[in-house]
Amino acid sequence: MVIKILRDFTKRMFSMFFTSKKEIALGFYGPPNAGKCVTPDTEIVLHDGRIVSIGELFREYSEEIDFSEDKEVYVDIRKDNLIVPSLDPRSLKIVPKRASHIYAQKYNGKIIEIITRSGRKIKATPNHPLLRVSDEGVKFIRSGDLQIGNCIGITKSLSLISSLTIPQITTDVNFEINGKMIKAKSKFHNPKSITIPSYVDEDFVSFVAYVLSESHHGRNKIIFSNTDPLMLSHFQYLAKKLFNLDSILRINKNVPQIEVYSKTLNDWLSESVNMTPQLSGNKEIPSLLMGLSDNISSVLLRRLFDCEGYVPKTVRERGAEIEFSSKSRRFVEQVQILLNRFGIVGKFKKKEIKGQYYYRLLIGGSDNHRLFRDKIGFQLKKKSDRLDNLCEAGLKRNRFYLPIMNLLENIRKKENKTQGEFYLDSKHISRMVRDNRISYHRLGEMARKSNNEVIKTLAGSDNVWDDIISVTEKDYDGFVFDLTIEDNHTFIVSNGIIAHNTSLANRICKDWTGEEIGKVSKVAHETRSVQFKEEVEIKYKEKSLKFKLVDTPGIATKVDYEDFMKQKMKKKQAQRRAKEATQGIVEAIKWLDDMDAVIVVIDATENPYSQVNITIVGNLVARDIPVLVVANKVDLKKANIKKVEAAFPDYDVVGISAKYGKNMDEFYESVFNLAKKA
The missing domain is CATH 3.10.28.10 (Homing endonucleases)
Structure with missing residues (x-):
């Protein structure tokens, strides 16, 4: 198993020390966090209003990289300041955050397709986490572990940001410019000059809405069809006010229509507003209008x-x-x-x-x-x-619910309150407990009178929870992609689904901070085989590095099928998974022969002796392989780095906090030293 952030840090160090040396083979042994990707057609919402498929986004930032089917590529994009809306998994509020890296790899395996009751869909690798709410609270869960009936997060409150200023024509390549008047250049015609607005206002968005919804938008004309006289006259008014264009009223098959003919208008809409003539199946709102007041x-x-x-x-x-x-x-x-x-x-x-x-x-x-x-x-x-x-019809207040009644009942009992006191009345409580769901309206009323942070956070969240109605596995052979979002490690898909990301930025992924929110999976030993990359390439600060990378399974002291049964697996499935995990550990030991250096990641809050297989430790000693031990979660009170140091007296141990970025400078220095020994 592998923590991708450590991989990223180490790649940076190796790029400085080994650019002219043989490729280094680096093995990672520790907590799982690998292979979290979505398919290239997954569309990402950007903070400036654009919606871009992640495959297109990768191509935009990796033009200079020779990317073949046998490579895995990380691109540092921090200098590009790409901002995306991102859900903070602690406060459940959506805030703008910077994307630090974009990632791609060739993948041959299973893809999980998840469909929710509200018709939202996502396709991802089994390790890609989604945000789920349950009686255990809010957690990130692997797509491969999600089941029908689970509730995942989708957006409810989302505000993007757009400028009110319309990009102006600054050159005369395609237009003749005369103050606020422009005229399209044409070899065969003499188009009419038009006025152009400088700012987005209510009139401009009304015109765009009419064109998108009820118009035939051609290269040289816009024909608006509608039976309502007020809307027809409003469209005529806007054409004249905004662009100084006269229009023609016609009746076509008993339907009134307003016709506006202007090559200049259509060329300007294409160039300044990115609103080109499209067939009805390809229409979209210009990104300029997606983040207005x-x-x-x-x-x-x-x-x-x-x-x-x-x-x-x-x-x-x-x-x-x-x-x-x-x-x-x-x-x-x-x-x-x-x-x-x-x-x-x-x-x-x-x-x-x-x-x-x-x-x-x-x-x-x-x-x-x-x-x-x-x-x-x-x-x-x-x-x-x-x-x-x-x-006024008295319909259901909201179609979305929260499956957290057992969680709320535990809170109620701790607060020593009756159901009537806790839920504000006693109506329908038995049914709510039986069905394990509470309405947003009731939870909101409770939050106004409660001091409990769980209730307040869930009631005031920028998302709602949508239950899964379909989980299917499909074979896939192609590229998969991911983004790294700073701090929150979440991005939003165009249909509103909130997805976790690959963690390659300034700290170890939040998946391993020990928080209630942020765990990728409850299932132990989840990576069960060695993953081998012959040639990995990373672009960082105008440097490019190629090296060999080996991802290994976890190195637990034992693998018990009962660990899997605790995750509600059937006995036969649990035994199979335990067998696979055991075989993976054996395979990991064999791969030590090919390692130039190893990083072992330890949870500083747990017993170090229970986290590392003694056979692997013995093999590391016998092979004289340079090792760095990283003790994570030192920010927590339970952390005991001395125990880790005592367990590994022959190796350098560095303590870090993934959550707060503590001791990262010391970590860098330790990786420098490890690289020198390899």
């Missing part, structure tokens, strides 16, 4: 829902949900991200109509309906009246 975002959403939204006539129709639909999945996910600004969470559904697939965002629950009415609303009276009916 609440009032402007509200107008953008109102116009979109006025055009593409649906509100049922009666509360029983279609499950009484507000619906937004499009042929573009990206477009629908962007609308959900914008709704997150106001705490609104919907569910995704895919529907086939006459051989065409449409993506639907369904907003249910009276809490969501009231938030939508109060924060966004409809301009169209018919839809506004229907929304009022939904809000």
Whole structure:
């Protein structure tokens, strides 16, 4: 097993000492933390409003790297200051954080596909952790250990940041510029000059919303079709006010439409706003509009829902949900991200109509309906009246629940309170305990009167918990990717799922800090075979290093199948896993012949003698392999580095804190010394 951060640190040191020397083979023995990756089509939300697949993101930052199928690559991107929204797993608040590294590797194995009840989906390697809530609290759990019925974190409150300034045309390559007037250059035509806005305001986002939702957007024209006279006249008004363009009203198959012809407008939208003509299945909101203020975002959403939204006539129709639909999945996910600004969470559904697939965002629950009415609303009276009916219909307040009743019952008993005192009333408590779920509304009411930090944190979180309805394994042979996010080690997928990351930054991954939040897996001996990389390349501060790396299984003193049964595995499966883990330890010992140096990672809060197999220690001594012992978690009161030093009297021991970055300078010096001995 391997801690990737230690691998990263050591690579940096070796890049200084061994650039002209033979490749170094470095073995890592210690706690598990490897192979945490997602597939290249996984789309990541960036703080500036962009949504980029992680495969594209890697290519953007690794253009100068020769990346073949046989390599594993880490790229240091700290100087690029890439900021992403990241959930703090302690406070459960989403904050902007810097991405420090991006990672790729060739992977041949199983991919876990997880689908939630709200229609969110992610594909990841079995070791990739997701945030789960249960009676044990909030923890990161390996995708391979998640089961149907488990609840994972998705975003509820998310605010991105965009500039109100529209990028201006500064060259005359494609345009003739005359003050605030521009005209597209053309060999065969003489396009009309238009005015261009300098800032994003309510008028501009209204125009963009009309174009995205109800318009045919071609190279030289925009045709807006709608049956509502007020919306038609508003579109005409905006074309004239924003761009000084006249429009034409026509009737096409009994549907009124406003036509605006301007090559200059469409060229400017493409160049300055990144809004190019697209087929309906490829439409997306320009990133410039994804992080605006609440009032402007509200107008953008109102116009979109006025055009593409649906509100049922009666509360029983279609499950009484507000619906937004499009042929573009990206477009629908962007609308959900914008709704997150106001705490609104919907569910995704895919529907086939006459051989065409449409993506639907369904907003249910009276809490969501009231938030939508109060924060966004409809301009169209018919839809506004229907929304009022939904809000007063007495529907379920929220479609999401928390499966934490046993946890809450333990807190209640410690506080020595009756159920009526703790839950504020005695209604439905037996059913809540039986079904193991509590509503957000009730938990929020409890948090207002409770001093318990667990209750307050869960009730005030920027996420909700979505239960898994499908977990499937699929064979995969291709590239997988990951990001390292500083401090929080989480990033957000475009559909709202909160994912953990590979830890390659300034400290050891939080997975091994001993906190309640942050463990990757409860399952012992999870890596059960040696993983061998013939050629690893890392780019760091304009230096490039290639070397051999061997990831080894854990080195526990014993492997008991009952350890696996404690994780609710069946006896037969537990025995098989124990056998695999034992074989892995034997294999790890064999690989010592090929090691130039070894780092052994020890939990300083536990008995060191129970963490390291005596056979491996004996083999290290016999082979005279340079060893560095790293005692982690020295920030905790239970930590006892003297015990670790006593257990390894012949080796250098360095104590560090993964959580707080304590003693990292000493760690660097120790790795320098280890490299010299290799």
